[in-house]
Amino acid sequence: MISALLDIFWIPIGGFLSFLIFISAINKSIGVRRAYVNLLLRIFEYGRVSIETASKENQHFSVHNPKTDDKQGVQLVNDANSKEGTNGATLITRDAVLLPQAQEPAPEKPVSSKNDEINFDFEKCLDYVKSGVEAIIEDDVTSRFEAEELKSWNMLTRTNRHYEFISWKITSIWVFGFFIRYVILMPLRVLVCFVGVVWLTVCTAAVGYFKDGPFKRDLVHKVLGMCFGVLSSAISAVITYHNEDNRPSSGICVANHTSPIDVLVLMCDSTYSLIGQRHGGFLGVLQRALARASPHIWFERGEAKDRHLVAERLKQHVSDPNNPPILIFPEGTCINNTSVMQFKKGSFEVGGVIYPVAIKYDPRFGDAFWNSAKYSMMQYLYMMMTSWAIVCDVWYLPPMYRQDGESAIVFANRVKSVIAKQGGLIDLVWDGQLKRMKPKKEWREIQQVEFANKLKSDST
Template identity: 95%
Template sequence: MISALLSIFWIPLGGFLSFLVFISAINKSIGVRKAYVNLLLRIFEYGRVSIETASKENQIFSRNPKTDDKQGVQLVDDADSKEATNGVAPLITRDAVLLPQAQEPAPEKPVSSTKDEINFDFEKCLDYVKSGVEAIIEDDVTSRFEAEELKNWNMLTRTNRHYEFISWKITLIWMVGFFIRYVFLMPLRVLVCFVGVVWLTVCTAAVGYLKDGPYKRQVVNKVLSMCFGVLSSAISAVITYHNEENRPSSGICVANHTSPIDVLVLMCDSTYSLIGQRHGGFLGVLQRALARASPHIWFERGEAKDRHLVAERLKQHVSDPNNPPILIFPEGTCINNTSVMQFKKGSFEVGGVIYPVAIKYDPRFGDAFWNSAKYSMMQYLYMMMTSWAIVCDVWYLPPMYRQEGESAIDFANRVKSVIAKQGGLIDLVWDGQLKRMKPKKEWKEIQQVEFANRLKSDST
């Protein structure tokens, strides 16, 4: 009896997985994911209207009877407006003059002390005091390493507002969604992910025995597209590619970095070589599997800090026209899908063509940002598989070349600004490594020199 029940369950599931692999192999879509996303959008909109209506009713009931009606209505509208935006708008506007200029070299010598008398007024340092208070109120850097705030509640984001209990209809929808995500979608996604990883490992091992040449590259492109297509099903990924005529075919491809899923998103459409530090665990399994089928550059922790070794390996890879384009994330760390931070200049010193790519995730369906300082890879995968879906847009931008007389830093900043503009992201000058370390001494010296020059100019 039990075996009969198990066969009734496993046969349809096996048929579904086989159909999923076949669809991924021929790179086709039957439109189920897009229909699922459109349904979610309608539910989110219904929830938004219901929450706003309930909030207005609660505000009206709690009004002071002595308050003027027009003023009371205005207060309700203001409260709803703040609640709907969920604090997305910045609280303060900073003066750009106090931001560090990355393209300026650090002074070789500290500001020398002088015996010249300088008339100092306390008001001359008020701009710096103001900047310090602003940083305490709203840190423009630390906020980039936290989950992106949403304009509307997506019945998923953890919040202390308890929107799920604002009305019985919203409560019912939230309970049904919770059941679907944790009881139906999550086990299915875990199974699909397991099948995808095993399939990737087996296929890359088999392809690794082929002789290098054009035929092997065609097979690798097909196999990796199929395997990553299956893995994308494990997170219900809906990816829209724009300007495919600019898709890189060689050279260096640079993109903004939000998550390890960035690699999956791009590999579903084309094959890339990857560069990065060797990892253990789940990422290590994927790295070793990919290395069997195509050329990648993996470094040990100590080697990754050797800039000359990294540059030399990059030049060797780019110089071979048979190698696929190499994918690089110049930020060096994951940013929360709201901005682009400083690009490291190393990949822009190699020479040749640079293919910029902008990636923007839709946060309404799930937060794709990986806070590696807070969550392990397995915790992050758990969050992805319990979200609604991963929806994103990818823009292939026209190739860019280093201009005559242009420094590598200026070239990196120019590419970064193009990516930020296309993706609707904020272009920041700050180094993403501030996530893990203190500000560089050179940046402090730049501010000290700027402050000293202000005092001198004001005293003359």
């Protein structure tokens, strides 16, 4: 009896799944995902209003019952009135920020004689002491490697603020949503992901037998678009592309980096060559599959540290106009969708055209940021497949060229600022690798010299 009911339940779902895979394979959309996202927005809004109403009632109850130890009610009020935003809002406002690069040099002072008196006031150090305390409370780096704060609860346990039991209506919605995500969506997404990976492996292996030429390049473009379209269904991706006239066709494409899904998001719309370190496991399967069909640059761990070798391979790829544009994430690590951090200068030294791309995820439906220090790839995929959806915007920006006399570092910063402005992200000068290493010795020495110069100029 139970098996018969399960068969009746899964037959229509299986048919609907097959239909969705077919639609994704031909790169078409019937609007199901966007309708699903719009429905979620209405549910989230209803939840926000219900939570705020319950919080006010708890606050009113606490005021009229001062002896009541209602810590949960107080916490709900504080969370409901929180002003933290989704774009990296900070707790404190800094008057002086110590940056990892030299500032404008202090004006030269006339050489003082031995008889000149040098006065030292302790208060001259207070600005630096204040900056140090502020950095301890909340620095600009470590907060970029944690999930960004949401304005309101999105009905996910991983962003739980003890709201699921605030009222029976919210509890009912949360339980129903849990059932939908874990009992229906997750098994279907795992199945679609498996089908997508197998389909990608088979198709790229078949395409690899064709001779290089215009026909193969056109075939690769269609096959990869089809395969990544299927894989995007595994995370219910809803992607909006802007300014498609600026879509890169050759050269180097650089983008801010939030997640390994960034590659999937961009490959659904165009074909790119990839550059990076060879991986094992799930990523290794995808790397080997892609390498069969189109040119990519994969390095062993030791080779990836050889800048000259990387630059030479990159120049060879870019010099061939038949190669697809090569996709590079100059930050070198994943940042939490609130900021753009320092771009490595290597890809900006090659020359030629640079195509900037800004990617911004909507955190209300699921946090796309991959904290590799906390979660493995399989744990991350599990979180993606149990999220509501992955919703993002992609902006293709006008091509940029290195100006005469412009250094690679200045060019990289100029491209970074354009991406940050378009994506509504905070433009930071810090190196994202600080989550794995200590600050460079040169940075500390620069600050020490500046501090000494400040004391000298204030004392004379």
